[in-house]
Amino acid sequence: MNDLEITGLTHSYGRDARALDGVGFAVPRGSIVGLLGPNGSGKSTLIKNVFDLLRPQAGTITIDGSPHAAPDAKRKAVYLSSNDYLPEFLTAAEYAAMIARFYGLEVDREEALELFSRFGMDGRYDDLVEDYSHGMRKKTQLMVALMVRRRLTVIDETLNGVDLEALHLAEKELAGLRDEGLSVLLCTHDFPVLERLADEVVFLDRGRVVYNAPTADLVAEHGSLERMVYGYLESGER
Numbered sequence: 001m002n003d004l005e006i007t008g009l010t011h012s013y014g015r016d017a018r019a020l021d022g023v024g025f026a027v028p029r030g031s032i033v034g035l036l037g038p039n040g041s042g043k044s045t046l047i048k049n050v051f052d053l054l055r056p057q058a059g060t061i062t063i064d065g066s067p068h069a070a071p072d073a074k075r076k077a078v079y080l081s082s083n084d085y086l087p088e089f090l091t092a093a094e095y096a097a098m099i100a101r102f103y104g105l106e107v108d109r110e111e112a113l114e115l116f117s118r119f120g121m122d123g124r125y126d127d128l129v130e131d132y133s134h135g136m137r138k139k140t141q142l143m144v145a146l147m148v149r150r151r152l153t154v155i156d157e158t159l160n161g162v163d164l165e166a167l168h169l170a171e172k173e174l175a176g177l178r179d180e181g182l183s184v185l186l187c188t189h190d191f192p193v194l195e196r197l198a199d200e201v202v203f204l205d206r207g208r209v210v211y212n213a214p215t216a217d218l219v220a221e222h223g224s225l226e227r228m229v230y231g232y233l234e235s236g237e238r
């Protein structure tokens, strides 16, 4: 069973070259899949298609077996965007309650406070987002996703900008989601994080999948994910 399955996904903006050109891969249930690619390779376009913010021009996307635009599919996935935009006029508690309500859930305040404390934000849960630093906003996005614990969590470079301690904790929390049988699509350029955490890696370039294999196989073949990526980019294969 796949929590996310993409086949033949194609997307062009206007008449320019295709941002996505027949992309296909899956996020198997209970796994963490890393999504890698240089700037402009199509990662954000792919994620926007998955969350129905852009319409696929060809191809299919299913979430837990349902077409991605269906309400039941949307309820099963949560998206952490690469920016740190949060409603400034809400407290984190109000923001968490609002996101939870989208999924028909209620936040357990004790659990939320405990999470905030573990992520180094003790006593800040009822403060306005307006007063948060960039890293605190990124951590808030992550913690809210951990509170709602959806079948599929898609992280678009959200971990960039959090401090080392929070990153370490985030890795443990994401591994915890996997241990519960939930899935994560983790878009990051942090090669060591992917090598530690991702079961599989998808490497995109110019809207096409270049590599899609278990991380251990890619590391065994290329020495490291970093060498795989830079080796490919420096080669004449592009």
Ligand SMILES: Nc1ncnc2c1ncn2[C@@H]1O[C@H](COP(=O)(O)OP(=O)(O)OP(=O)(O)O)[C@@H](O)[C@H]1O
Pocket (backbone or CB within 6 Å): 013, 018, 019, 037, 038, 039, 040, 041, 042, 043, 044, 045, 046
């Ligand atoms: N709104 C848009 N209008 C026109 N072209 C776009 C638009 N958004 C993205 N593109 C183009 O589509 C291609 C893929 O962009 P996309 O943002 O999906 O890549 P990315 O892998 O997420 O890049 P980055 O790592 O820089 O965030 C690029 O060539 C980009 O210029």
